[in-house]
Amino acid sequence: MEMDELEQLRDLVDLQLLHIVAFRMSDYVPEAREVLYSVMKERGFSDQDLRDYRELYLRVQSLSSSCIECGVELRLESEDLKVGSFNCPECNAAQPVVYPDNAYRTPSELDTTELHEETEEEEAVMAKEAEVADAPVDLGPERDEDIPEGSSGVTCLKCEKELTGDEVFVTDGEFYCEKCFGELAESSEQGDTETESDDEQGRD
Secondary structure (H helix, E strand, O other): OOHHHHHHHHHOOHHHHHHHHHHOHHHOOHHHHHHHHHHHHHOOOOHHHHHHHHHHHEOOOOEEEEOOOOOOEEEEOHHHHHHOEEEOOOOOOEEEOOOOHHHEOOHHHHHHHHHHHHHHHHHHHHHHHHHHHHOOOOOOOOOOOOOOOOOEEEEEOOOOOEEEHHHEEEEOOEEEEOOOOOEEEEOOHHHHHHHHHHHHHHHO
């Protein structure tokens, strides 16, 4: 690799640099790997940052591979993939993980996935809110035995309208007018009784 090509690696933006060091180091010759890793350190990124980056973008939890020294077939587990290197259990040769393209996501793919997940969450919340809004309101037990539907036994104290049973709702044991939400008073018989009581008190 020519010297000017190695110097061009120093011009990579941070996201490009991290992505290459995390997943594409096997594409580069040893001299280029040294430059890439050195630039990463110069910009203040640590090995933990690199591990976190891999963990964020990995698609898989394990990977089939083979040792570049002895050729033994291996199964790399999640920890190996996050670290980015491993030692062959047969010959103990240290080597980097070679990640196939389908083993990781690109930053643009991750952004699209997160946007899709956020949209699904918002739609679920909106659907739940609509379900709650459409649900019937529980106004408490109805007392049809007290106010039979279609009868006219109560008068609204607020709008002074005599109401039938289907124009009345009950909550906390109290009757209310369905038209103006005013509290109700019994009419007719109760009213006549109250009038007679007042007349008797006046005569006394």
